[in-house]
Amino acid sequence: MEVRIIVETTFENGTTKRHRVGYLSRPFRRTQPEGFGLLLEDAKIILRQLQNAILRDQIEEISAASRICPDCDKVRAIHDYRSRVLDTLFGRFKVKAPRIRRCACNAKSDVVLGGPLSPLARFFPDRSTPELQRLQAELGARYSFREAARILETFVPCAKQVNTSVRNRLGKVARNIDAIEQTEPVVAAAVEDPPALTVFLDGAHIRCRPEYQKRHLDVVVGKIESHDKCRRFGLVQQAVLSPASQLRQDLRALGWDRGKTVTVISDGEPALPNLVRGAVGGKVRHILDWWHISMRIQHIENAVKGLLQVRGFSGIPVLFKRPAEALRWYLWHGKVLTATTSLQWLMVDCARLGTDDRVAIEAVRRVQARCRDLYSYLANNMDNLTDYGRRQRAGLPISSSRAEGCVDDIGNTRMGKRRRMRWSPKGAHRVAIVRAAVLDGRLTGAYQRAAA
Ligand SMILES: [Zn+2]
Incomplete structure (x- = not known):
């Protein structure tokens, strides 16, 4: 049998367009076990073609719509076409994006200020789709950069991936997480009874790169819990200007405000509760892990x-x-x-x-x-020390074991000693940030909000 795959696009103005996306041939006389259904390689080709068709139609629609001047409803002239390379999860495409002349309707004189407008520029400031960026970061925070590149290439028809591009992307996404969360409004405290926050803290030791003159790096990992929400975090103190303010962001995201009680549960290491003290800027109830x-x-x-x-x-x-x-x-x-x-x-x-x-x-x-x-x-x-029995009967946590899960999830899966990789403080910090965001499901959310 022969299979033809056709896509039909209906634009908002009612016009339709058809694309031939793919073609499969399955002659039954020569059918092998390997020839049943859709194969990965076929699927990748079809996905690529499908992406190409959808992308081009979308660009066409957006370009046509943005030619209309929002002030006078006249159609603006096209200045020129620029070709842009767009990286998506399903392939890298060279697209032609129009640049549009500014309209003279709003100008006092006939002189038009500013160069031509590029309607597509705001959609892809990094020349790649957010989904691709997110997946590169997510895999890079879980597997070695080389392996992450290999996994991506195996399953999706994306452009050739190299370890350095995955690493750079992870760095960029980590910086974005920081930037988004710092500009995000703090959750308003609508509840009259402020939620008590508990911070479970622990540390993970990872191998350090030789030029930093020490064997190990400490990654502070933990979990913040309020009565109904929780949030993981990871940070390398040497890699950030102010670890305390970093942690303060995480506390704020869970509704912390000055004057609210924060309980820290950790082992005897004084550095960890001190970090929280610095973030809160005041008193912290520290309880030794039972x-x-x-x-x-x-x-x-x-x-x-x-x-x-x-x-x-x-x-x-x-x-x-x-x-x-x-x-x-x-x-x-x-x-x-x-x-x-x-x-x-x-x-x-x-x-x-x-x-x-x-x-x-x-x-x-x-x-x-x-x-x-x-x-x-x-x-x-x-x-x-505290009355652990009473705390437990009251349903309060007595152990930092919840942070120990974070040690594994944030520290050890990617940076554990068994993986034989050495880290710089900055590199480790980025992985920890992205890993925590992935585990909390914040990475998708952050990107959706950024795109909105
Ligand atoms: Zn106009």
Whole structure:
């Protein structure tokens, strides 16, 4: 059989136009398994032709419509035609775009100011469609630039892609996200009860390019949650002039305003909550992530268990077992002083344990080291502990585990250490921005608003 594909365009004034878009031949006598239906290569050719037909008709329609002077309704003269190269997801086309003479109707004298108008220029300032730009950035933030180029070329009839063009596009889209979000009006706080915001923070370590004199770069990633919305973010502090104002934009987008409470949940690293403090410009409630505490308690419990099993153990088991178990309960309920006291007693009891057995000494040392570890962790974060039990019963978050998902999604999928790629602060920052926007579904939205 033979298949002919024809497109019919109906313009707004009622006229129609037909284009032959493609032709397929499927002689049944020679049909192979590979010849059933539409193949990728056929589809790419047809898509390309289809795009060409639609694009040309659209340009024709827009050009004709923009010849009418908006002031006097006269048809303006065409100055000349300029050829423009247009990059789309379905191919690169050279189109002829008219330039239109300005009308003299509005001028006081007969002198017409300004050069000819180019009606198409405003549609494609970058000479490529927003959809193509978005897809290049989205894939570039997920796969290596080379791979992103390969994926695009495999599935769509776009022009030849190279890794550098994907990289440059990602950079441009990242800059656009910044620009759009900075000019965007802040969500008006219509609610009388301001929504409390919780920021979950974590850091991802990625390999740094050698010329920056250090091995690793820190990407700050996290999630901001209000009662009904959430938003991810990622940034490299060295790559932006003011990381705090960058974060402030993200907080604003979720309805933050001066005077509203912000709760930060992260591990003991002071740099992360300090970043939020800088963004908010004031007080921030920092809560230590429960999981990091729980893990340290677990280490003590395991070490004590090990000690009790040692043959040469000569102490009273319950003196060691009880404090180790109580520790978790006290910390969970925010009884920090009691917890530290029982921690100290555990250390004292360990020190008193007189034994000559080498294995026992080793086990005692292990318990002591784990206790000291938790003790200094608590001492450094004394102000950031809370009654975790009560918080959880109230349905409030107690763990930054929600940010850990962001570490994987924003940091590690593209820039993880296993991918063996080294990053500059700027490059990493761009990928983080675009990745966060993609995950939130903001990239499409931003482009639609920009195009509108
Ligand atoms: Zn006019």
